[in-house]
Amino acid sequence: MKEVNTKYGGLTDYLNIKMHSSDLPASILLTGYTEFETPYGTLIPQYEVEDLGRKEHKYILFHSNGTVRKVPLQNEQDIETKYGTIASEMLLFYNDGTLKKLFPITGKLSGYWTEENEFALAKDLNLALPSGTITAKAISLGFYKSGIIRSITLWPGEIISANTPAGMIETRTGISFHDEGSVKSLEPLIPTAVETAIGTVEAFDNDPDGVSGDINSLNFDPAGNVSSLYTTSSKVTVTIDSDTEKTYQPTETASLCSDSVKMAVPLKIEFIGNKVRFNQSNDDVYDIAECSFKIEDYVADLKIPCYECA
Known part of the structure; x- marks a missing residue:
């Protein structure tokens, strides 16, 4: 598969890529282990679904300048903020790379996995x-x-x-x-x-x-x-x-x-x-x-x- 270059390195294991331009991805679904080096540490974007009853395989999104916009994480990761360390499953970023929003938990709601299930897991x-x-x-x-x-x-x-x-x-x-x-x-x-x-x-x-x-x-x-x-x-x-x-x-x-x-x-x-x-x-x-x-x-x-x- 053709390698896609990003600010965070080359991506080779992916599906369903959309591009901002010929050399800047807009969204991508990863299928292999990848590391993104950011000011908030080394992030491991989601590349597989571990629990089909709960998790949903989510796309990584990029700003048009190449900075990552949304990163669903493979596993919960600790993110340092001014308010302490917060365990997170998904992050949103401004186009300058600063943190815009974090989600402590991001399960897939369905007939098998309810809002109450998610709430019980939330800390x-x-x-x-x-x-x-x-x-x-x-x-x-x-x-x-x-x-x-x-x-x-x-x-x-x-x-x-x-x-x-x-x-x-x-x-x-x-x-x-x-x-x-x-x-x-x-x-x-x-x-x-x-x-x-x-x-x-x-x-x-x-x-x-x-x-x-x-x-x-x-x-x-x-x-x-x-x-x-x-x-x-x-x-x-x-x-x-x-x-x-x-x-x-x-x-x-x-x-x-x-x-x-x-x-x-x-x-x-x-x-x-x-x-x-x-x-x-x-x-x-x-x-x-x-x-x-x-x-x-x-x-x-x-x-x-x-x-x-x-």
Whole structure:
């Protein structure tokens, strides 16, 4: 088989290669033992599946400049970070070779190998962060190029207590950080009262994305002010003048499982400079200093979204 040259040496045992150009690979499936020398040590990319019930043979991906972009590892390897040594099964890199994201465990979910099986194998990570020490089972950790943690994606069902500008908040799904280490965003476990530029609002998203800890429903700016949130339990009445007011609140939609079951669609509130915007609409933006705001409980007999119909 024709040898493929990379920044990490020649590759001869492979399948299904795709190229960025005539001499730079974009993706490749290795079938033989190979070593990649990186700033994070000698990596052994995955070249075979040891356990057909769990592992999946994954491609190595490269940036267009030849630097590796994604490396699934043959076996768990210890990776040195600013937060200590973390055992990992897959790594993502920026195009300058610095670590972008690591995955402590990367099994193949199937009818024979479930999310619960993966969770049972996951190990608690103890991370000493500027916002406090976090102990959790993580799906992935994201990093800035500086090596500072950018985000933590938590396993479903995993809950941590996060020290935030709004106090300690019980957190699920994910949490992200500014590049100096302060909390940037998180996903509250339950409706949680936070102070904003227009008053106290209960932050909560009943159906968070949950794909990545980088994106969450409660967000803080670097100064610690709430910059945006979702709420399913607060409504806001804006008074523009003595004759004009408008109320914003969560809406309702039918469940995917039953038209008779209603679910909340959260109200999104953003704070942009000295203005507040509702539901990402440029027609619903108000100068905070020129308006008054009344915040009340929004109460409805609504359910958490369900995607498994009985």
